Amino acid sequence: MTTVNDIDIQALADTKSAVQANPLAGQATFSLSGSWNGGCRLDAQTGVLTAGGERDETRVARYTLSSDEPVALLGSDTAVSPAEYLLQALAGCYTVTLAAHAASRGIELGGFRLDLEGDVDLRGFLGTDPTVRPGLQQIRVRLHVDAPNTTRGQVEELVALVEKHSPIRDTLVNPVQVVTTLA
Template structure:
């Protein structure tokens, strides 16, 4: 199979076959380490990637992520906010999922754009209203796909696949156990 949308379809098929054969290869752990920078800012670096129980240290410290809050939310406005990182995580995962599935189906993309918005109600975070969750109240995603050879129905099916298979979307809608402990 060729490379479609800059994505190696053969490698995808080989990965599916390998994980089907040896399921532990599909078990992946990402890590970051964060350090407070004063105010509401944190600087994090990527940790080692673990796949199938094998630690790959090549990503450790390779990438830096910084966050802060906007001035309107009492931050220093020196970096992307954690809420924007949630949107970026979903945008990134939607992109991986859409591009890989489009390529696997032979759908060539000319252009692909996303618009994401997340609504928060600060009365939960600030402890003003215990009935209000401090997290995202609603998250909206608009997907704009330009694929001249694909029908509207094919693109709608592709977006459904993205909703079904995106790990980050699944994490957001399903909820996940988060364990926090003091070192």
């Protein structure tokens, strides 16, 4: 098995070929269930992954995620805030996308670090100004990439690929349908 950046190159190529041959193989549905824990607190657990139209029963791990808000934002600061989870989701997706695309191009990474910031204007959340969106106004990502045998231009091309192919970034920059129902 040949790996670059701890990515199995053959598995990556096989996955790409399988999805090209059968687009259904590239469809995945993630799930999560959460329960309110008083105040601004939520405890959630990951659920079943459906991949290629099949429930993935081999994924036995269930992860618990807790969220809260900082005291300054009405919470009790007992867990990560939802905004920090959003930044983590983007950072994690950038990591997957950067490592995989670098590996597929034979670019060996010595390491990389991400610094993220997101700005929110609470007037939108609180409903005090109808012209202000309740969501984050801007997210800034600063990548520090160590790719010793790669030119700055190649790293810039890699970052452009990350921006183009990151599913979480795409979700953030393009409208996505969110359907809310009452059970």
